[in-house]
Amino acid sequence: MKRSRLTIAVAFVLIVIFGLLMFVYQVRKSEVAVVTLFGRVDHVKDTPGPGFRLPWPIENVYKLDRRIQNFEGKFEQVKLPDQNLIFLLVYVGWRIEDPALFFPRFTNGSIAAAQGDLEDLVRSAKNEVAGQHRFSDFISTDEKQMKLTQIEREILDKVRQQVKDLNYGMDIKFVQIKKIGLPESVTQNVFDRMQAEREYYTAQIRSLGEEESSKIRSAADSTAAKLLSDADAQAYTIRGQGEAQMIKSLEVLQQNPELAGFNMQITALTQLLKEKATLVLDQSTSPLNLLQPIQPQTNAPTSAPAGKIP
Amino acid sequence: MSEQDPNQTPPPGQVPPAEDAGSQALSDALRGSFFIVKIIMVVLVLAFLSSGFFTVGPQERAILLRLGKPVGEGEQALLMPGPHWALPKPIDAIERIPFNLVQEAQSSVGWMLTPEERRQGAMLPQGGNSLDPASTSYALTADTNIIHVVAVLHYRITDPIRFHFGFSNAPVFVTNDLNNALLYTTSQFPVDDVLTRRRTAFKEAVMARMNELIHAQGLGIKVDQMDVESAPPTSLLAKFNEVDTATQKRNTARTQAQSYATAILAQARGEVAARTNVAEAARSRLVAMVGAQAREFIDVRPGYERDPEFFKRVRQMMALEQIYTNAQEKILEPHQNSRELRLNLSREPQGSSTNSATP
Numbered sequence: 066m067k068r069s070r071l072t073i074a075v076a077f078v079l080i081v082i083f084g085l086l087m088f089v090y091q092v093r094k095s096e097v098a099v100v101t102l103f104g105r106v107d108h109v110k111d112t113p114g115p116g117f118r119l120p121w122p123i124e125n126v127y128k129l130d131r132r133i134q135n136f137e138g139k140f141e142q143v144k145l146p147d148q149n150l151i152f153l154l155v156y157v158g159w160r161i162e163d164p165a166l167f168f169p170r171f172t173n174g175s176i177a178a179a180q181g182d183l184e185d186l187v188r189s190a191k192n193e194v195a196g197q198h199r200f201s202d203f204i205s206t207d208e209k210q211m212k213l214t215q216i217e218r219e220i221l222d223k224v225r226q227q228v229k230d231l232n233y234g235m236d237i238k239f240v241q242i243k244k245i246g247l248p249e250s251v252t253q254n255v256f257d258r259m260q261a262e263r264e265y266y267t268a269q270i271r272s273l274g275e276e277e278s279s280k281i282r283s284a285a286d287s288t289a290a291k292l293l294s295d296a297d298a299q300a301y302t303i304r305g306q307g308e309a310q311m312i313k314s315l316e317v318l319q320q321n322p323e324l325a326g327f328n329m330q331i332t333a334l335t336q337l338l339k340e341k342a343t344l345v346l347d348q349s350t351s352p353l354n355l356l357q358p359i360q361p362q363t364n365a366p367t368s369a370p371a372g373k374i375p
Numbered sequence: 376m377s378e379q380d381p382n383q384t385p386p387p388g389q390v391p392p393a394e395d396a397g398s399q400a401l402s403d404a405l406r407g408s409f410f411i412v413k414i415i416m417v418v419l420v421l422a423f424l425s426s427g428f429f430t431v432g433p434q435e436r437a438i439l440l441r442l443g444k445p446v447g448e449g450e451q452a453l454l455m456p457g458p459h460w461a462l463p464k465p466i467d468a469i470e471r472i473p474f475n476l477v478q479e480a481q482s483s484v485g486w487m488l489t490p491e492e493r494r495q496g497a498m499l500p501q502g503g504n505s506l507d508p509a510s511t512s513y514a515l516t517a518d519t520n521i522i523h524v525v526a527v528l529h530y531r532i533t534d535p536i537r538f539h540f541g542f543s544n545a546p547v548f549v550t551n552d553l554n555n556a557l558l559y560t561t562s563q564f565p566v567d568d569v570l571t572r573r574r575t576a577f578k579e580a581v582m583a584r585m586n587e588l589i590h591a592q593g594l595g596i597k598v599d600q601m602d603v604e605s606a607p608p609t610s611l612l613a614k615f616n617e618v619d620t621a622t623q624k625r626n627t628a629r630t631q632a633q634s635y636a637t638a639i640l641a642q643a644r645g646e647v648a649a650r651t652n653v654a655e656a657a658r659s660r661l662v663a664m665v666g667a668q669a670r671e672f673i674d675v676r677p678g679y680e681r682d683p684e685f686f687k688r689v690r691q692m693m694a695l696e697q698i699y700t701n702a703q704e705k706i707l708e709p710h711q712n713s714r715e716l717r718l719n720l721s722r723e724p725q726g727s728s729t730n731s732a733t734p
Binding site for chain 2: 112113140239241252255279301304315321324340
């Protein structure tokens with residue numbers, strides 16, 4: 066009896082495991098499951114977790130990657146309306162939006178097959194949009210004139226609309242430009258122009274440097290000269306002010322010019338013989354004449370020392 | 376040996392035959408074997424259960440998927456660093472996600488070398504007179520010049536769930552967005568701004584565009600640091616260097632001229648101050664001197680007007696007294712009758728020549 070219970074328990078476990086394998090499937094967070102009934106899409110499970118299924122060959126479960134996929138087109142030449150030729154490469158972020166549409170449209174929901182079809186749509190949209198924009202819309206120093214973001218948006222809108230019209234079950238999340246290039250023959254012309262520009266800049270910078278240096282030096286010389294002439298003028302004014310003040314004092318002296326002149330002479334003489342002077346005197350010089358015996362007084366004036374400045 | 380019914384029980388009091396001993400031995404052996412099997416089963420069960428233990432490293436997070444569905448929502452679904460336990464596969468599965476670890480992405484277009492060649496430190500190729508768009512990579516500047524640019528981005532994953540479950544290969548999107556940011560920004564900057572004049576502004580603009588794309592696409596990352604390098608085409612490198620050299624010489628010449636200007640102006644300002652001060656001093660001296668004379672004049676005038684001759688003689692004698700007192704040397708010639716007077720002015724005390732004059 067014990068043995069039969071054990072056998073039953075083991076059999077039950079095995080049946081449960083077999084049943085789970087036959088009737089249950091898992092959907093991970095990054096996946097979406099498409100369940101087909103006799104080869105036709107029956108339902109979609111787009112939430113992660115376990116799901117119930119009927120065993121093969123009644124139902125089949127196909128798991129698709131629901132994450133955003135990266136697709137890059139080809140680096141191809143595009144002709145612009147201003148007759149310029151450029152190479153453009155874009156990358157696209159897309160994801161499976163409606164698995165029920167996507168799965169039958171592409172063989173068993175093949176991502177590679179979907180991207181094969183997407184390549185044609187992207188090329189078509191890229192050529193159409195780029196064909197409506199001038200070269201200056203792609204590269205420009207003027208932020209308002211530059212329309213790279215607008216071009217990306219226009220390509221996105223076109224691809225998104227086409228994908229919707231064709232019932233691909235895809236959603237185009239974004240389209241961005243990855244690379245812009247020029248035809249090889251054009252790059253040669255660009256190089257020639259760049260070389261000429263560099264030579265011009267070199268010559269211009271050299272001459273500008275000399276000019277700047279000369280300007281700075283001459284401006285400094287001019288400013289210095291002006292400062293000095295202004296200083297001379299100011300000094301002249303100051304001296305004039307002094308003379309004007311002096312004239313007021315001279316008006317006092319003019320009241321007796323003889324006295325004023327005498328005072329000035331005395332002052333000048335005192336200043337002249339102020340220091341380091343050697344006097345050679347004779348006995349008749351006042352007051353040395355006092356050393357001589359007193360003689361009858363004459364009216365002759367007393368001689369005063371006079372000098373000569375060497 | 377006769378055949379015996381195995382179900383037939385031996386009569387009472389009869390000793391069981393030799394087979395009973397064998398059965399007993401077999402039974403014992405089986406019991407022992409079952410015991411060993413039990414132990415093995417227990418060990419297997421323990422090994423089965425312990426296989427569910429796993430460790431999350433310090434630079435990563437993990438998400439536990441039970442039958443494919445994350446256990447927990449949002450941040451709660453992230454398993455922190457440390458030991459954890461999960462049910463064995465296929466019930467539970469672990470998704471490990473790098474977190475808080477600085478990731479690196481390098482732009483794949485615009486430079487002369489591929490990212491791999493650059494990492495290996497390969498030499499730059501010699502440039503020709505043209506570039507084949509299919510085999511070479513470059514960027515176009517706003518003034519239609521061709522240059523090479525490359526950016527290296529260091530970033531952290533801030534939203535691991537979005538980064539891991541939102542994109543089939545998120546690092547590829549990061550690289551492509553970096554390419555777009557570089558292309559987009561280069562298309563708006565003139566060549567000299569990119570290479571020399573506004574390198575910082577260029578780098579900031581690349582960073583701004585990158586952040587814009589990260590936000591718009593919801594990549595779940597945060598930029599830590601970005602390095603941007605730019606270079607002219609190798610075939611034009613010498614020409615670009617000539618411009619740089621000329622610019623440096625120009626800057627040197629300008630600096631020298633500015634130094635000259637600073638010096639000459641400082642010298643002039645000093646001279647201005649000196650000339651003004653001299654004039655000021657002269658004015659003060661003149662005014663003071665004449666003022667003093669005027670005051671003296673006012674003081675002595677009454678005395679002079681009373682007796683001019685006497686006044687003059689007194690003043691003369693007072694002056695002579697001062698002169699004689701101040702004179703350094705006085706020579707008396709007692710036998711000379713002439714009225715000659717000799718003066719030696721400003722004579723140096725020692726070794727200087729004596730100047731004399733005879734009127």
